Amino acid sequence: MDISGARYIIRFLKSRGVEVVTGIPGGSILPLYDALAQEGGIRHVLARHEQGAGFMAQGMARLTGAPGVCLATSGPGATNLITAIADARRDSVPLVCLTGQVPLGMIGTEAFQEVDIVALVSSITKLAQRVDDARDLPKALARAFDAATEGRPGPVLLDLPKDVQSQMFPDPGAPSAPATPAQRAPAAWDAARAAAMLNAAKRPVMLLGGGAARPDAARAARA
Structure with a gap:
């Protein structure tokens, strides 16, 4: 059985214990919002500005120690997250940002709301990656969550082209729960x-x- 990239993302988030996400919907992230409604089990908190969504997710991470998750569309939605991302990097807060992007065929054409957010945040994240094939989502998501929490915690960003969110691919099954990370101890x-x-x-x-x-x-x- 096949599954869409967006629905797999939501199932992965639930497997990592995510109960709340923050964000603002927009055209390039709509498939993920559709999957959020279809799958259920995760509460969405609507922000008035993406920077606010980033800081709300930060607040949850600071309280729980688990990664906070925020969503934003392409272009201005993604760039509005930058201050919250930079702050999470400075303060060692585990933050997972999922941003929409224009379809793959439109990247590099100066399409409406096309911004290379990966290039913009690469210096202030522990990991920033564009996922160009839904079949790469299982590894990309696991790598992002691990990077956010391992060693010195910090922000990560996955950029998701709209057609990749809608892409159907063979269902890899329920995402496995992560191993409990070892607590770092001083020498x-x-x-x-x-x-x-x-x-x-x-x-x-x-x-x-x-x-x-x-x-x-x-x-x-x-x-």
Whole structure:
């Protein structure tokens, strides 16, 4: 049985525990919005501006530690996400941006609302990729979510041409749930040195980086 690229994306998001996405619909992202309604199971929060959608998704990621997901159409919709993407990169927030793009045959023709968003955000994302074949979606989505959360968390972007969203391809089956990522721990020598400095201090103060704002890191720091 075949499945559309858009419906596979929604099923993948659900397999990764995504319950809420933010965004604004537009022509180039409509197949994904249709699939969102058809598949059900994910709540959509409509923003008034794509930058707001990006920051709302960031907020959810900051609270949960899981990637926030936002949707935008091509051209101005995608470029409006850039400030939220740059902020997520600076603050180490896992953010997954899914943007619509003009059909493959129109790329490079200066079509209406055609912008090479991958080129624009490549320096402020951990991964930015245009998916030109729906059959590549399983690997591209898994790679994007892994990149957003592994090591130092940060933003990723997948650019989805409209015809790729509608493209039918053999259903690869239910996406597999990700393995639980290993928690990063400081080197034993660093931890021992920090503990010794705190124990020796008369009025100890810890100045922690932005990563300590994550729920799991904050609890670990207090412990």
